[in-house]
Amino acid sequence: MxxxxxxxxxxxxxxxxxxxxxxxxxxxxxxxxxxxxxxxxxxxxxxxxxxxxxxxxxxxxxxxxxxxxxxxxxxxxxxxxxxxIPFFKTKLKHSNLFIDNQHSGDIEFYESFLAQRHSWMSESVRTAIAKRICKSGLFFNSSQGTLDLENSSEWSLEKFEKHKAKMLAAKIARKEQGFLQHDDTFLFxxxxxxxxxxxxxxxxxxxxxxxxxxxxxxxxxxxxxxxxxxxxxxxxxxxxxxxxxxxxxxxxxxxxxxxxxxxNLTNRFGNEVAQPLNTVMPNANIQTSKDKKSFAPVILLYDEETEIYPAYKSIIKEYEEQESVFKKSDKKDKVLVLAKKWVPILKDGLVYKDKKPKKIETNNIRLKRLITDFIVKRIANNRGNSTEVKKWIDKQGNNIELNTILLTFLKNRNNNEIKQKLVGFINEIFEKKGISKINTKNQLFSEIEKILSFTFNIEEIAEDIDDNIFTIHAVKGETLRSVLVVDFEDKHLTNILLYRYGKCEQRDYLYTHHNLLYVAMSRVTHLFIFAMNKNDWNDKLRDKLQQSWTIKEVDSIRNKEAVLLS
Structure with a gap:
């Protein structure tokens, strides 16, 4: 307070x-x-x-x-x-918003918009311009206080200026219907x-x-x-x-x-980690409590990339034998990479998996698919194959009306008036094909109720991930027991580390890479390991780093294990 x-x-x-x-x-x-x-x-x-x-x-x-x-x-x-929402309610008199970065009907809408206002256009020209509209981004013109269109479709300036007015009008008309992308939040x-x-x-x-x-x-x-x-x-x-x-x-x-x-007082790790971390990011000036202890970070020297992962596992085992607090920690151990393509190098044949739950469909999408499939099946049983029926339904241009009905349905699923609107929507399509009408007692509404009553457990749908290799971006915000960072190819992180310890000239590196190294180091409670190729190592560097780092070589680890096994 x-x-x-x-x-x-x-x-x-x-x-x-x-x-x-x-x-x-x-x-x-x-x-x-x-x-x-x-x-x-x-x-x-x-x-x-x-x-x-x-x-x-x-x-x-x-x-x-x-x-x-x-x-x-x-x-x-x-x-x-x-x-x-207040803007749409006051200016456009509705609040039916569909916020998604992909709206499958955008091109069709733009083609229809252009056809109604520019009947002289050929179908091919309308399609070409409609695709340009999709690619052209809206921005807020602060000097005029209005929305404007940028030429982000790599079109010539002459052609863009020629068609800009009609493209902007079409884009705004689509947005005003409520079909927004995430960045449109800030525009409106x-x-x-x-x-x-x-x-x-x-x-x-x-x-x-x-x-x-x-x-x-x-x-x-x-x-x-x-x-x-x-x-x-x-x-x-x-x-x-x-x-x-x-x-x-x-x-x-x-x-x-x-x-x-x-x-700047951390409770995550001890001074053994804070001191090297402050060398990497001097302006942070991270302080630690006296009772917090960690291991000195490790430089792991290797010849072959395939040796790194087994050596990391051996180091963890060694430190667990030394320190019971480390062994009993409930935090995880993770290998961090900059690029997903490095994963098969570390573990032969392993492909990086995004460590996220499977994408969950919204009830709106599931309802729309259920109703569309119901309509297609009823018509296809009487009039041709399902592919032709789907094409015919798409041409009717009823997507906006259906979305509006479903959105209202989701808000108040027991509203009989909305059910009747949905029945009317379906029967209007059936009438065009001479199909018998339905009422609210149809089995379709039982299936709708199942979807509306469906709940899921995020743990049940998460993928079972066995490996422990992640990108640095993926672990931001996490606290881990130990981290191994590998740095292949351009070796941005290696160069930053060497520069910060005064052992190479300052190089032009992205602040993003600097921050990534900082984030990776600061995840740990106990142990940070940085894998470095022996070709990037020398005695002067050893003299500088061994004051605060532990230097380990893959060969020595392997030989030590061989002796223990014998």
Whole structure:
């Protein structure tokens, strides 16, 4: 509760950022309840995992979930709820939004749009321009306060300017129907916030604003939040670690020292890891508690890449025998790579798998497929094959109407009026083909009810992953017992390590690679290992690194194991 002013809070790995943020929100909500205040608290998170973490902490503290007048969610959820939906309701008189980066009917819509307004166009020209419209991105023209179109389809400037007006009109018409992509959230929010009254309503609604993991917040989103909430009235805090900006091409956020509060005391690892980590990233200045102990990081020298993984397993076994705390740790051991194609080099024949659950279809998609298949099957049984029927249905142009019905159905599945609308929609298609009509007692509605009642357990659908090789990007935010980093080909990470220890000239490397090495090193509680080819090693480097690193060679590890086995 001591820090309640507009600040940027830089929290380094293991500093307890999420715990501190949850504790602050608990204290703040309790305080607001005590004084009977209706001032809103807004928490913007990077993922829904963080939402769950904070809500779980609130429940344990007896505060309960974050509810009205407060908000917790991702930046897209925030702007969709408080800007995009209100914009569509007030300006376009509907709120049927379908936010997805792939809308299968876009080209067909643009072709139809062009045909209605430019009948002189041939079908081939309409198709060609429709494809260009799909590839051309919208942007907010701040000088005019309107949406504009950029030439991102590699078209000649002359042709683009010739067709730009009609392309822009078609693009906006499609968006106005509610078919949006994820980045459109910020475009329509910018339009909504042009109204100073709307901006002031939002500013007064939420007095306290917290942005978690600010380094991962889209720059345009962060700028919009600042524009609304960075005022004398609001308490606006951004919390995160700029050195964990590891998305290629995303600029690192700039923080002003006088407006920044630093949380640099880590509870994750001991000074044995902190000292080399501060050498790699000097500005971090990470501090450790005296009772936290780790192993000195290891340089693993190898000749052949295939020797690395077995040597890593041997080192883990060796350290488990030395230290019971390490052996009993429930944290995982992982091998980290920059490129997925390196995986078969480390473990022969192994192919990298994205360590994510299988994609879950939304109920909207499942319902749409069920209804479409039902219609196709009924017609195909009487009139030709299913492929021809599907093509015929697509040409009817009923997708928008069906999506609207299904969206309303999902919100209120027991509404008889909506069921009748769906029956009417289906019967209208059947009537064109001379197929007998249905009613709400049809088996289709029993199948619909099954989908609406379906729940899933994320653990049941997750793939069973046996290997422990991941990209550095994939483990960001995790705490691990040990990490092995390999660095093949261009050896960006090796060059950064050598430069930071003063053993090679400064080279032009991406800050992203610098941050990736920092993220990889800071995952561990106990042991960090960096595999280095002997060709990149020399005695001068040994003299420099052995002060804080343990140097191990694959040959020595293999020979030691051979002696033990004999």
């Amino acid at each position: 001591k820090l309640f002013e507009t600040k940027t809070i830089v929290a380094y790995p293991g500093a307890g950022k999420t715990t501190a943020l949850a504790a602050k929100i608990i204290l703040l909500l309790r305080y607001l309840i005590t004084i009977g205040s209706r001032e809103g608290v807004c928490i913007i998170t990077h993922t829904n995992v963080a939402v769950n973490e904070i809500n779980n902490a609130l429940q344990k503290a007896g505060v309960g979930n974050v509810n009205h007048p407060h908000f917790i969610g991702t930046i897209h959820e925030f702007f969709n709820r408080f800007c995009v 929010s910018q339009l909504f916030l042009l109204n100073s009254r709307c901006k002031n309503i939002l500013k007064n609604r939420f007095k306290y604003i917290f942005i978690d993991e600010f380094q991962d917040t889209p720059p345009i989103g962060a700028e919009l939040l600042r524009d609304v909430f960075d005022s004398e009235y609001n308490v606006f805090q951004m919390i995160g670690d700029p050195y964990q900006t590891i998305t290629y091409g995303q600029p690192m956020p700039v923080t002003k020292k006088e407006q920044t509060f630093y949380m």
